[in-house]
Amino acid sequence: MNEFAIDKKQMRRAFNRAAADYDAAAVLQREVCARMLERLDYIKLQPARILDAGSGTGWGARQLAAKYPAAQVVALDIAIGMLQSARSRSGWWQKLLGGAKQLAVCGDIEALPLAANSVEMVWSNLAVQWCNDLPAAFAELHRVLKADGLLMFSTFGPDTLKELRLAFNGVDQHNHLNRFTDMHDIGDMLSHSGFAEPVMDMEYLTLTYGDVRGVLHDLKRIGAHNATAGRSRGLMGKHAWARLVENYERLRRDGKLPATYEVIYGHAWKPQPRMTKEGAAIIQTTFKLK
Numbered sequence: 001m002n003e004f005a006i007d008k009k010q011m012r013r014a015f016n017r018a019a020a021d022y023d024a025a026a027v028l029q030r031e032v033c034a035r036m037l038e039r040l041d042y043i044k045l046q047p048a049r050i051l052d053a054g055s056g057t058g059w060g061a062r063q064l065a066a067k068y069p070a071a072q073v074v075a076l077d078i079a080i081g082m083l084q085s086a087r088s089r090s091g092w093w094q095k096l097l098g099g100a101k102q103l104a105v106c107g108d109i110e111a112l113p114l115a116a117n118s119v120e121m122v123w124s125n126l127a128v129q130w131c132n133d134l135p136a137a138f139a140e141l142h143r144v145l146k147a148d149g150l151l152m153f154s155t156f157g158p159d160t161l162k163e164l165r166l167a168f169n170g171v172d173q174h175n176h177l178n179r180f181t182d183m184h185d186i187g188d189m190l191s192h193s194g195f196a197e198p199v200m201d202m203e204y205l206t207l208t209y210g211d212v213r214g215v216l217h218d219l220k221r222i223g224a225h226n227a228t229a230g231r232s233r234g235l236m237g238k239h240a241w242a243r244l245v246e247n248y249e250r251l252r253r254d255g256k257l258p259a260t261y262e263v264i265y266g267h268a269w270k271p272q273p274r275m276t277k278e279g280a281a282i283i284q285t286t287f288k289l290k
Contacts, residue, residue: 004179006132008078008108015056016081018222022057023085025221028205032154032263033060033125039265040067045150047071047120053109053141053153054078054127058086064123065102074119076105076112078130109137114144121145124153126263129180138193145270151195156180157202157262164215164259167248171240183264195268202264208256212248215259 015022048071052061055075065073077083083104107113109124110131122141131137141151158180165177183200190198209215236244248257 006130006178008132011130012079014224015077015079018220019057019079019081019085021221022082023059025218026056026059028207028261029056029126029222030059031205033063036060036123036125036152036154036265037063037067039152039267043150043152043267045121047149049074049119050121050123051076051112051114051119051141051144053112053122053124054130055086056082056127058083060123060125061086061102072101072103074103074105074114076107076109076114078106078108080106110140112140112144116143117146118144119146120149122149122151122153124151124155126154126156128153129155129178134181134186135189135193138189138195142194142270147270147272149270150267151190151270152267154266155186155264157183157264159204159260159262162260162262163248163251163257167212167244167251169247171243171247172236180262183266186264186266190266190268194270196271198266198268200264200266202262205261205263207259207261209259210256212245212257215248215257218259 047068050064050068050071051074052058052064053076055061055077058075061073061075065071075083075086083106087104105113109128110133122145124141128134128137138151145151160180161177168177183202187198187200207218209218251257
């Protein structure tokens with residue numbers, strides 16, 4: 001078993017539990033979403049249907065609906081609690097349900113319950129890092145996009161929570177954090193999945209805390225605590241906790257404990273299919289040798 005594989009059942013439970021308090025703690029998620037929205041100002045596209053893949057409590061979906069008032073926004077999340085929390089924001093959802101403009105779908109990005117060539121834009125803010133098979137996820141996003149459609153997403157890179165990762169060194173033998181994919185590898189995956197003109201960039205955002213409990217508490221409140229197969233199934237003992245705190249305290253700067261996030265941004269287009277001289281589509285197939 002891959003010890004870094006995401007336990008989807010555990011992940012779904014964590015996000016369901018976090019749904020009620022998610023918005024109060026999701027400061028980073030909203031900031032990244034706002035920066036992604038600014039990037040849309042430079043892209044000329046008027047989509048009729050948008051998929052928000054990993055929509056959470058719907059904050060990003062509401063911004064997209066405001067930016068593209070003529071579009072249908074399909075809010076997809078693996079956790080039904082997140083979708084229910086989004087629906088509770090009555091002003092938005094009552095209007096949506098009345099006109100059937102927006103849809104809520106409970107599903108997994110790695111196996112989208114959507115038809116091929118059904119959306120003009122896929123938007124995904126800090127969600128694809130929860131996929132176990134990122135190339136398969138990009139293949140699914142490519143499948144549901146129409147030709148000339150846009151994929152825009154953000155995710156976390158390997159330096160995310162580097163301070164917490166360092167603090168856990170030597171505490172015990174368990175995994176405590178998810179493993180994240182390098183920006184250049186993600187760009188290669190996009191190309192191999194059939195996307196054209198991938199553009200990737202990255203920035204570091206740092207949150208600061210008064211103590212270690214504050215770091216872990218925020219992660220729990222947004223449902224982002226450890227869901228890997230190699231995680232500990234029990235509570236951390238007093239000795240391990242003291243070791244963790246001691247290690248993290250060495251990283252204190254200007255009276256605060258830093259929690260760094262490597263935020264990766266990407267966008268790419270689904271090109272028109274290649275055609276033969278006779279007008280037949282050329283389909284590229286990849287075979288794996290056993």
